[in-house]
Amino acid sequence: MQSVPTLKSDPVEVNGDTPTMRLFALLEVIASKDQFFSLQGLTEETRIPKPTLHRMLQQLESAGLLERSVDGRFYGTGVRLRKLAENLLLNDISHGARHAVLRHLVAEVGESCNLTALSGSEVVYLDRVETAAPLRFYLHPGSRVPVHCSASGKVFLSEMTPSQRQRLLAHAPLEAYTAKTLTHIDQLEQEIRQIKRQGFALDNEEFLPGLLCVATLVPSASGRSNLCVAVQAPIMRLTADKALHLLPALQRAAEALSRIETDAAPTTQASA
Template identity: 70%
Template sequence: NTVHGARHVVLRQLVEEVGESCNITAFSGSEVLYLDRVETAAPLRFYLHPGSRVPAHCSASGKLFLAQMSPAQRRRLLAHVPLERFTPKTLTTLDALDEEIDTVKRQGYALDDEEFLPGLICAAVLVPRQNGRSNMGIAIQAPIMRLSHDKVLTLLPALKKAAKALADIETQAENELQHSA
């Protein structure tokens, strides 16, 4: 549909600007769902297709979605979800995750620093909503050998600009729906 097409254009422009693979994510149950993805042309990349699901506790987008919940809501949600260890850096206790989520709230962005796949770094921001909780994120993913922790921070303005563009698309779509109703 046209909303998906408009989102895809934003994603493609972001990939051209930052030179790394980027994706749009949503929160589904206790997992992060990839809604759309554009790959970089660079030789080394990780294939995570639209429709892929990853656990929230070891994903940059997932941490953002969890950060919008109260600690009690988060614990209820994660009570039935094993915080599985995927790499030596995966956060596997609720206390460690709470600490990380406090940082995410303070910073306004989240990182996955080799917590899901060894060698993969990811940075994400929420797509802002006018009211209520956001259920959409946008993220950059790259091999750590190409995208250092410091370099990923320099890409945050581009990520936030793309998030704002996506928010505008969503707002426009919602307004059109209301007018056609």
């Protein structure tokens, strides 16, 4: 994996009253990246002296917050930092309000619904409300599903650029979970183009036999979103055609969830 050259621009400020807060500010810069980065590239971006920055990166790496590529030339987010991000999403203060939206959606469509986020090359379930129907697939919050054969995962992939998808899928082989799993990158790219046009994705028995799922993105006022809402049911109750009729309810839930995320976002106060 190679880093993309940094365009010359104003330096990113890494401020803090203490060394700990400066490390935290540096993590904020790193967390905004969707690719590995080099020491030289980050030095040019932040204008922090290279010896100082190298020492800071070593501290973060030793804490498990960063990790290096195989050749040692590039850095990326570490397992500990990704786990922290997942726990923040799973235990977000907006959980109660989001859960209420899912409960309302389940009552409206009659099937299990979930809220998901992208975590590395997998989709993690942040919240889920089950249908009362006795026949159902149970996937609890914290469950993980592959990005290439889940409805939410394909929506997340459609939000990326081709190069971003290439980097992600290079480390996530297109494993065949069922006879319907898309295992060739050309097939997946063709479907992703359709998802971008239509605004939703289907998982028609691509991950589990007998399971159909339809998902759509939760809009974000700040730009790219990392939240999807989905309806999931056995194919004996939910066919691909029927799933299309559930889209308006799913999209209303996505808008309601988007408002919750917007209202929960901190406001920035101008300095005096």
